[in-house]
């Protein structure tokens with residue numbers, strides 16, 4: 135294990151009940167404590183096969199599985215030589231992985247970064263695995279993928295986030311299609327995390343002065359391969375009841391809760407790293423939520439006697455910022471009075487600033503008393519480098535924030551871009567992974583680094599084999615859809631013919647289109663419904679049917695988004711449509727994995743240019759699915775005319791209504807004249823040659839460019855090691 139802590143040793147939590155695991159499979163205990171299992175070959179299956187039913191009931195959490203697996207299942211597997219051998223193989227691979235830090239990419243290419251001087255990566259959400267519900271959507275999943283690639287590349291990196299005791303909400307649609315939310319309570323004892331303790335075994339506590347009171351914060355450590363993820367937690371005895379709830383819900387509270395959460399993340403995070411004696415080479419603010427950390431770093435210096443300007447300059451030289459959205463509501467802003475209440479006068483005095491000077495740090499314009507305090511302006515001002523998450527988003531961000539550098543031409547605004555990518559071993563289906571291992575080699579994920587070598591290897595995969603994998607994946611998805619709908623009908627309506635009929639819905643051989651993402655106006659969920667009759671004809675075509683799978687959550691406070699969802703839910707209640715369209719409730723990382731591995735086509739139709747990057751389409755591409763998407767975000771860089779389809783045209787200036795109408799027409803046309811014919815045109819062996827050629831081309835051209843190893847290498851060379 136990479137030991138980045140000196141002086142503070144994370145001790146084992148209470149001796150686990152599972153110390154009784156039979157010796158033949160005792161390694162499962164060790165494997166369950168590090169999320170590496172979730173992206174290693176056979177890691178997932180080796181837990182699942184211990185007891186499939188309990189595995190599903192535990193929502194794929196191996197810590198709970200080991201606790202709750204019945205003794206008989208345990209002993210049956212512990213005496214099965216084939217299973218014993220599998221556990222041994224996974225455990226050896228894990229040990230080799232953890233011991234191989236010296237031979238990694240970063241050990242050769244990023245020597246300035248060390249365990250003593252690592253990257254400190256701050257984010258408000260982390261989507262490492264769906265059993266750790268500390269994410270809401272794209273930002274969190276991206277952060278999780280970033281950690282996994284950092285681990286694979288051997289990059290010394292320490293991550294800091296918050297432990298939300300109620301996580302993000304679970305979605306349930308009422309019979310009338312209205313979204314309801316429920317928050318579960320997570321049980322830290324069931325999760326692979328350990329309380330951070332000092333040399334005496336006492337929990338490490340740091341203190342924060344927030345809203346006029348002291349708040350105690352403790353921290354938990356989660357292992358993500360070689361990377362430690364620290365989660366700050368205010369649910370500590372002795373804290374005011376309200377303060378214990380600061381780390382209660384992800385994006386669930388009011389503005390004030392959000393502000394104090396961000397203080398705990400930014401200020402508390404810096405203080406925690408100090409206690410752990412970690413001296414980061416660079417602080418990476420992944421989105422503005424953690425921007426208060428720059429104030430804390432400045433305060434450390436001003437309290438030591440450095441003047442504010444000099445202190446701020448030094449802080450700037452060590453901080454890098456990534457902005458993730460051009461949508462206004464995505465940038466946190468607070469009323470001056472709220473900032474004043476949460477921080478208190480003592481904080482800006484310690485910086486040597488007046489109230490106005492302090493507030494102006496978070497204002498784009500400066501000087502306007504009414505202007506809110508924004509975390510994005512603060513981060514842009516206090517970081518040496520800033521970037522958007524696709525080339526287009528970089529461009530859009532330069533325009534959006536030109537007001538902070540009014541004397542500069544828009545091209546000179548200091549915001550660059552690093553395009554998002556996804557962690558290939560996490561997202562690729564086991565079946566396709568096996569094909570890559572066979573045809574590209576065991577080190578296929580590293581070959582992705584070399585686009586030419588990758589392309590040559592993928593060109594050698596026979597079309598029949600690719601098509602076979604794609605067909606099996608679709609069948610699997612149809613079985614998954616049927617099972618989900620069946621279970622949900624059983625719960626809502628009880629047993630009977632209605633529930634039973636779910637087991638016959640959808641067609642394993644029909645063109646299957648996925649549409650899953652947050653429900654937000656700019657994502658245009660309704661675009662496909664613009665002409666319901668035209669859509670109905672497509673879905674119900676007797677020769678060439680199309681089926682649609684939807685999933686996604688609306689923000690609990692976004693009534694407009696909930697209405698959109700209800701519209702979709704009610705539309706698909708039509709008895710005929712119901713056979714060809716489905717909404718899968720409670721979208722999460724596991725449902726995302728099911729969909730991106732198996733759909734034929736991934737549809738994405740955001741209003742341009744509001745999709746900063748988008749990553750779900752990248753997950754689909756790595757699996758050989760085809761994107762049907764508006765030319766925005768990553769797709770502008772990925773689309774080459776032969777690896778998917780483009781919806782709409784780029785850069786037309788027109789009204790929103792015109793753009794929506796035009797894009798809807800373009801979407802229907804692409805489906806009717808491009809997608810559907812290509813899918814159903816078969817050769818004498820039943821293979822759609824043209825389709826499979828596009829599939830191959832997608833894997834060949836998109837996988838090397840849009841995976842997170844490439845992204846983390848870019849961050850390392852251009853941002854972390856840059857000046």
Ligand SMILES: *Cc1c(COP(=O)(O)O)cnc(C)c1O
Pocket residue numbers: 270271272273275650651652721722723726727747748749750751753
């Ligand atoms: C990948 C992913 C996202 C991001 O989707 P985009 O709409 O492409 O940004 C959101 N939620 C989950 C669960 C994901 O896996």
